[in-house]
Amino acid sequence: xxxxxxxxxxxxxxxxxxxxxxxxxxxxxxxxxxxxxxxxxxxxxxxxxxxxxxxxxxxxxx
Amino acid sequence: xxxxxxxxxxxxxxxxxxxxxxxxxxxxxxxxxxxxxxxxxxxxxxxxxxxxxxxxxxxxxxxxxxxxxxxxxxxxxxxxxxxxxxxxxxxxxxxxxxxxxxxxxxxxxxxxxxxxxxxxxxxxxxxxxxxxxxxxxxxxxxxxxxxxxxxxxxxxxxxxxxxxxxxxxxxxxxxxxxxxxxxxxxxxxxxxxxxxxxxxxxxxxxxxxxxxxxxxxxxxxxxxxxxxxxxxxxxxxxxxxxxxxxxxxxxxxxxxxxxxxxxxxxxxxxxxxxxxxxxxxxxxxxxxxxxxxxxxxxxxxxxxxxxxxxxxxxxxxxxxxxxxxxxxxxxxxxxxxxxxxxxxxxxxxxxxxxxxxxxxxxxxxxxxxxxxxxxxxxxxxxxxxxxxxxxxxxxxxxxxxxxxxxxxxxxxxxxxxxx
Numbered sequence: 001x002x003x004x005x006x007x008x009x010x011x012x013x014x015x016x017x018x019x020x021x022x023x024x025x026x027x028x029x030x031x032x033x034x035x036x037x038x039x040x041x042x043x044x045x046x047x048x049x050x051x052x053x054x055x056x057x058x059x060x061x062x
Numbered sequence: 063x064x065x066x067x068x069x070x071x072x073x074x075x076x077x078x079x080x081x082x083x084x085x086x087x088x089x090x091x092x093x094x095x096x097x098x099x100x101x102x103x104x105x106x107x108x109x110x111x112x113x114x115x116x117x118x119x120x121x122x123x124x125x126x127x128x129x130x131x132x133x134x135x136x137x138x139x140x141x142x143x144x145x146x147x148x149x150x151x152x153x154x155x156x157x158x159x160x161x162x163x164x165x166x167x168x169x170x171x172x173x174x175x176x177x178x179x180x181x182x183x184x185x186x187x188x189x190x191x192x193x194x195x196x197x198x199x200x201x202x203x204x205x206x207x208x209x210x211x212x213x214x215x216x217x218x219x220x221x222x223x224x225x226x227x228x229x230x231x232x233x234x235x236x237x238x239x240x241x242x243x244x245x246x247x248x249x250x251x252x253x254x255x256x257x258x259x260x261x262x263x264x265x266x267x268x269x270x271x272x273x274x275x276x277x278x279x280x281x282x283x284x285x286x287x288x289x290x291x292x293x294x295x296x297x298x299x300x301x302x303x304x305x306x307x308x309x310x311x312x313x314x315x316x317x318x319x320x321x322x323x324x325x326x327x328x329x330x331x332x333x334x335x336x337x338x339x340x341x342x343x344x345x346x347x348x349x350x351x352x353x354x355x356x357x358x359x360x361x362x363x364x365x366x367x368x369x370x371x372x373x374x375x376x377x378x379x380x381x382x383x384x385x386x387x388x389x390x391x392x393x394x395x396x397x398x399x400x401x402x403x404x405x406x407x408x409x410x411x412x413x414x415x416x417x418x419x420x421x422x423x424x425x426x427x428x429x430x431x432x433x434x435x436x437x438x439x440x441x442x443x444x445x446x447x448x449x450x451x452x453x454x455x456x457x458x459x460x461x462x463x464x465x466x467x468x469x470x471x472x473x474x475x476x477x478x479x480x481x
Contacts, residue, residue: 013132035172037168037171037172038169038172040165040168041164041165041166041168041169041172042165043124043125043128044128044161044162044164044165044168045161045162045165045166047128047129047131047132047158047161048157048158048159048160048161048162048163048164048165049158049162050132050158051132051154051155051157051158051161052154052155052158052159052162053158054132054151054154054158055151055152055153055154055155055156055157055158056151056155058151058154
């Protein structure tokens with residue numbers, strides 16, 4: 001917070017992976033029933049968000 | 063810069079502590095398996111089989127592969143690798159967007175908001191295949207991929223992507239995806255088993271062929287347009303060359319031959335200048351008998367040729383050369399002629415004409431010594447009859463006065479009768 005440039009890619013990746021981890025934790029605690037049909041979109045969305053953030057960051061930096 | 067292992071980034075690390083790097087040039091998808099195999103020192107096919115097995119059992123193979131794709135750095139791979147890195151941002155955007163779309167599709171499917179597997183997946187496969195084919199024929203910016211002659215010949219470049227090895231394989235994958243999607247769709251809908259659905263099958267095949275051939279047609283059309291543009295440019299160059307030869311070069315030859323006569327040389331130069339200006343400004347070739355502006359310019363050119371000196375004609379608007387306009391033309395020509403006769407050597411003569419639907423105004427100015435119209439003898443009819451009298455007979459007015467900066471100014475004005 002002291003004027004350091006924010007790394008958007010790390011931010012997106014962190015938030016996405018925290019979200020994925022929260023889902024897995026809730027599943028382990030039997031709060032939700034995370035079947036593969038729901039896990040697969042979550043994983044692909046995480047990977048997609050990170051890739052997209054990296055690609056956009058790279059193209060803006062060119 | 064020092065990496066976490068304490069090895070300078072620009073120094074090759076020893077073999078024992080080498081990091082795993084992706085090898086997109088040697089890989090099938092993102093080079094993860096090829097990179098691991100290169101690091102471990104085994105055949106990449108073994109790593110690929112391990113990933114496929116892991117993916118089939120629990121899906122973990124896909125997750126690990128995706129994470130490795132994201133987090134593993136790309137290894138150095140020569141010119142192809144450099145090209146890949148240059149395009150990496152675009153590929154990541156496409157890949158990320160594709161994964162998000164896939165995620166949304168999978169989620170909708172899990173929630174039951176789904177059309178049908180028999181429709182969606184063939185459509186997705188056809189879209190990906192079509193995109194691959196288009197990509198090989200049409201450049202990233204939408205331009206046709208054509209050879210750039212300005213580039214050195216030794217630069218490796220897919221000038222004809224369809225013929226290149228990589229391009230051919232991508233087109234092949236695209237064609238296979240589109241055909242596979244079509245067959246998948248037909249099979250899932252039972253059309254392949256029922257002869258009665260032959261029409262549906264034909265339609266689907268035609269659509270698939272259209273997807274495949276559309277880029278070819280597109281490329282053909284763009285090639286024809288590019289060829290036509292080049293032909294037009296070539297014709298324009300030839301026309302420019304011919305015009306320069308017929309006009310400027312001929313005039314220059316005349317100037318050389320008549321160098322001893324400055325007056326004639328000046329006249330030739332002025333004529334050429336007029337002609338070249340008209341050509342450069344792309345003025346319509348109006349005949350002097352139809353338009354007052356054209357007739358005025360022709361009269362000024364004629365006087366200039368016969369008496370020498372420079373006459374600058376500026377016209378605003380135009381009107382047909384009816385009897386009233388012809389009277390103004392005659393008076394203006396007389397004024398220009400007088401200026402050329404008596405003040406041609408004093409500097410350029412200006413003729414300004416404004417021609418509107420209601421009014422015609424012409425001003426002729428010279429830079430001579432000037433004269434008193436009342437002092438002109440009675441037997442000299444030039445100003446009195448050819449200018450003033452002519453204008454008055456047609457309902458107009460002519461005024462001769464001393465110019466602001468010396469010389470003489472003749473003003474002609476005529477109100478036009480609307481018909």
